[in-house]
Amino acid sequence: MTKTTPKFISISENIIERIKSGELQPGDQIPSENELIKNFKVSNTTARKSLLDIESKGWARRIKGKGTFVLNRTSDHHLIRTLGSIYATRRGFHESLIAEGFKPKNLVLEKTILQDGISSEIGGKHFIIDGPVLKIHQLRYADDEIIKDEIKYISLTLCPRINKMPTEISYFKVYESTYHLKIDEVKQTLSVEIMPPHASENNFELTEATAMFILDSAVVCQGHEVVEVERSYYRGDKYKFAIIANPDYNDSTTEG
Structure with a gap:
């Protein structure tokens, strides 16, 4: 039977x-x-x-x-970063690591206010944030290992006093829930370079040349106002990137 x-x-x-x-x-x-x-x-x-x-x-x-x-049960514990996913972006780096079973930690290298604003070229297009702008440069850890070197620039005109908030928050979620900004576009480009151990931008404590993913992104609100520009380095031996094509920002159901 x-x-x-x-x-x-x-x-x-x-x-x-x-x-x-x-x-x-x-x-x-x-x-x-x-x-x-x-x-x-x-x-x-x-x-x-x-x-x-x-x-x-x-x-x-x-x-x-x-x-x-x-x-995350992969043998090498590669993290998955999904481009084009508003769900992953909204969840944020800190929360994503916890969800995957890692212990996150941040080390803030710089947190300052730039009065003159900034300009960045992403995918052949210029994105400008007028001052004052909050600059946050921090190292992101997973289980006590540095896996991401992140610099964000955030409009203090659109998000006053956001500099008083902790840096492990999901800023994207805060833009929507606290400042009630309607996000119209997230522009992202991904490139790769080899970072030698002696490079000035090597904050990963690496002793060998290592491939790095470089993610440049801009978060644009309705009215073409830029609320955030980011440049981040991701360790190529720790990350895999996935892409969602033609996402529906309103109905999508992600990173870091």
């Missing part, structure tokens, strides 16, 4: 297969208890047991008040 597989196991195995196939990436939120109830027509007890089974097998972790997220 064949033993029937419990329903909660069937559901958990379905989601684990989605993780293994790459449909659900490290840091992605897996379906909630309510979504499982609706999609699989099961009780809340069965849905809860499914989530617990996924977590107990080491594929995901529940973060209280936020949901259950896919853990």
